[in-house]
Amino acid sequence: MKVLADENMPFVRELFGDWAEVITRPGRTMVPADLHDTDALLVRSVTQVNAHLLEQANKLTFVGTATIGCDHIDTQLLAQRGIAFASAPGCNKVAVGDYVMAALLRVAAHKNWQLADKTLAVIGAGNTGSEVARRAEGLGMKVLRCDPPKAAAGAAGLVNYDQALSADIISYHVPITHQGPYATHHLLNAAHIAALDENQVLINACRGDVWNNQALLTRQQGARPLTLVMDVWEHEPAVLAALVPYVLIATPHIAGYSLEGKARGTFALYRALCQHIGRAEQHSIASLLPAPDISAVSLTRAPSQHQLAQLVRLVYDIAHDDSGFRRGLATGAPDFFDALRKHYAERRELGSLILQGVGLDERLGFKVPAQAADKHN
Known part of the structure; x- marks a missing residue:
């Protein structure tokens, strides 16, 4: 089958490439001709899936968005045409x-x-x-x-x-x-x-x-x-x-742009398409993710607010994204916003870092061994 996907969607070739022809396009500039003879369309939030885009979609049977929100998808139109639809609630x-x-x-x-x-x-x-x-x-x-x-x-x-x-x-x-x-x-x-x-x-x-x-x-x-x-x-x-x-x-609409979040989004569509066509799943999310650069930190006591900020920056430095946004805006380039999103550096989630110690609050998002965690139901 032929799968058309947003070029910014990671792991598409790893998940679909061994059993489908995968073609990628910029999500914001997809045109009706791109969907001719396409069986499945995989998008993110920037693609408006509407009657215009589907004008030449002669074989389309599945549309998936690797996002929580669906306001960019005419789901009523898909239902009228008998096109299956899937989203990825909670992925990011x-x-x-x-x-x-x-x-x-x-x-x-x-x-x-x-x-x-x-x-x-x-x-x-x-x-x-x-x-x-x-x-x-x-x-x-x-x-x-x-x-x-x-x-x-x-x-x-x-x-x-x-x-x-x-x-x-x-x-x-x-x-x-x-x-x-x-x-x-x-x-x-x-x-x-x-x-x-x-x-x-x-x-x-x-x-x-x-x-x-x-x-x-x-x-x-x-x-x-x-x-x-x-x-x-x-x-x-x-x-x-x-x-x-x-x-x-x-920042340029990247709050949900972790590697894990993107993997969950693409994997949700992989799972939905497999179910749609009756194909057994051959992959897992864990197999897609590389080892993090920093995997564990040992603490002798629960971190202060200042120390917690330092731990967060070990994994994700929000100031880096802020400064990159301001530099991009200063260039005056009309496409700086999408360029920042397209070339966004690999970012791991806080859960990729194990905090070892005592009295650690699992709600903060880091991975905390069971014996070290303060449990909150």
């Missing part, structure tokens, strides 16, 4: 948890905060939001979970949006939707932005259009700017360049 939640934890520690250093004294609101209590909440609780933070659709369905332990907006740090983990009672487009709107206290911190690692970027710029250029962490941007790959100097951490 750990990577996003790593990213947000690294951001929290960077914010704490910048503001001279002890995170255990602060409150984090998680907007969107799904796979990724729950992982972020877990990390924050591992840091000793009080966590407010906000998810209006879940609350309407009867879920307990949630706060409303106005309550969430009172937290010291507010982190967004919602899909982008434009209609209905829980639409998330400009969920953070101009009125909310204007009303926030200048000591508050905002983090966006979901979709850029969830925030009104122009309203943020207006706020940041005033006398009481907020502290911002932005991995996603309204109108990507375009970036509101004037906003970037007012952002503490700026």
Whole structure:
């Protein structure tokens, strides 16, 4: 069979190449002709799978996205055409948890905060939001979970949006939707932005259009700017360049870009396609991943916040991604955003590092031997 995949999707040839013809294309510039005589299409978040793209898809029977969100896929159209569909929910939640934890520690250093004294609101209590909440609780933070659709369905332990907006740090983990009672487009709107206290911190690692970027710029250029962490941007790959100097951490939509997360995403589609065509699986995720550069660190006591930040940087240095983003923007190259994503350096998850010692909190994301872990149910 013929498989067309986003060129930025790793391990495609390892998983599909021994039994399918694999062709790769830039995800943002796929055209209808690319799908002629194609049996399966594998994409990431930048490809709009719609009626236009499928105009010449004469043999297509399967579409998969190696992402949690599906707002770029016309799933109703696929269903009408009898085309099987698969996504990868939860595939990059750990990577996003790593990213947000690294951001929290960077914010704490910048503001001279002890995170255990602060409150984090998680907007969107799904796979990724729950992982972020877990990390924050591992840091000793009080966590407010906000998810209006879940609350309407009867879920307990949630706060409303106005309550969430009172937290010291507010982190967004919602899909982008434009209609209905829980639409998330400009969920953070101009009125909310204007009303926030200048000591508050905002983090966006979901979709850029969830925030009104122009309203943020207006706020940041005033006398009481907020502290911002932005991995996603309204109108990507375009970036509101004037906003970037007012952002503490700026990155090119790579929060979920760990090697493990990408492997999980591609493997989820491999598994789904195998099931779709009745083929037995021949590979595993473990077989795809190389050994990490640093595999273990021994500690004599539980790490302080400063030491924890050092341990995180051993695996993932968020400042490196921030400086690379700013350098790329400064070049003026119109494709800098996608170029950074395409050539993103291999990044491992915190779980690739074993922490040996006592009193270690497993919620922080590192791999902790059972006898050393503080268990939290």
